[in-house]
Amino acid sequence: MSDTKIVDARDTFCPGPLMELITYMKQSNVGDTLELLSTDDGSGNDVPEWVDKAGHELVSNERVDGVWHIKVRKAK
């Protein structure tokens, strides 16, 4: 079991949090867990939507002090 890798996409408008997550997912191995940090209001919805459609696993999704912490496991 590998450690959770943090993808710090706070305060970014371009490429933006979901694009950052996709970049790091591609660099990861199946089974790896990534934790995306985002200050974009939309991330709470649009990240899980992609995770679901792309067939990965959403481990957790919560907002703490204005920052989304979204954990995703690479499933394929």
Next chain:
Amino acid sequence: MKILVVGGGTGGTIVANNLARRLSAEIRARKVRLTMLSASDRHMYQPGLLYVAFGQMTPDQLYRDQASLLESNIDFHVDPAVTFDLDKRKVVTKSGKTHEYDILVMATGSRIVPEQIPGLAEGAHTFYSEEGALKMFRRLREIEEGTVAVVVGVPHKCPIAPVELIFSLHDYFKSRGIRDKIKIKYHYPIGRLHTIQNVAVWAKPEFERMGIEHETLFNVKEVDVENKIVRSEEGTETQYDMLIAIPPHRGMEAIEKNGLGDGGWIPTDRYKLTMNGHDNVYVLGDTTNLPVSKTGSAAHFQAEVVSENIASIVKIGIPVRDYDGKVYCFIEAGHDRATYAMFDYLNPPDLKSPSKPMHWFKMAYNQMYWTSVRGLL
């Protein structure tokens, strides 16, 4: 003090010229030595590739001799860096020469890796290389009817390019009088038309006006070249007659081989622009792992910070400025109109309506670029 700049593209050239001027007295007095290593004796204005793909520029117009862009007190070598020893502060080049440094500046850019997606290199056209742009133009001239599909790999430099490409395709086929015979279909990796919210909101009615079909949440998984089908990770597919890809990118091989950063992206402090754990290594442009658009504009703003800080270290022993995440992007919007997006870490882009003067400004910038990399703008 030895300063070594690795990479002679947009970022590296601006840093070196800026330092050459700020430290001219120190260089003359031989207190500072400023060296640049690059992989090419030529410098390409990369945004011009989009014009090449539409027959509006020829490749020779994109290049200048790198040496002609540099101040004369820069010791310039066309000799790419192969091995980096950050602990011993040494870089070994392809020719076998060793360069020691006190401060290292990494500006090696990024490269396209279409081969990472099965079938993409064989099946898709791209304007992200000179050869690709010329091939794409030949195909655009030939095609008479059918579906032109546009797909976008992640990550990629120049995030605005996919949208600009659509406007260019629409205008081009209209000018050939065959727009009604060509279906243009745009595919984008995330759930809206562009990663910048304002650009996505603006592009939607524009795409509808032009009759552009679009599918979002489409990450290219593979291209079936024989049957002309492109498939997504998300389980959908599109049949095409001509496929155009913004290919996925990685940092340079030398970065990966030396273990400096996963994917060739160097872990960089977003404000200081130093490599994490190495305060004497500055990183800028495409090769950073920053969540900042990989653009010449970001490289330019970062170069100003990096050179001011290195000059201050030489003169007063400490850096003076942080990078605020600033990026400025022109957006060509078809019909000889353009707009722009400017933003930083804290301020989102505020998009103005496209106008003709902005388009002419962008056309002027295509020439002003050379003044800009000389550090004069």
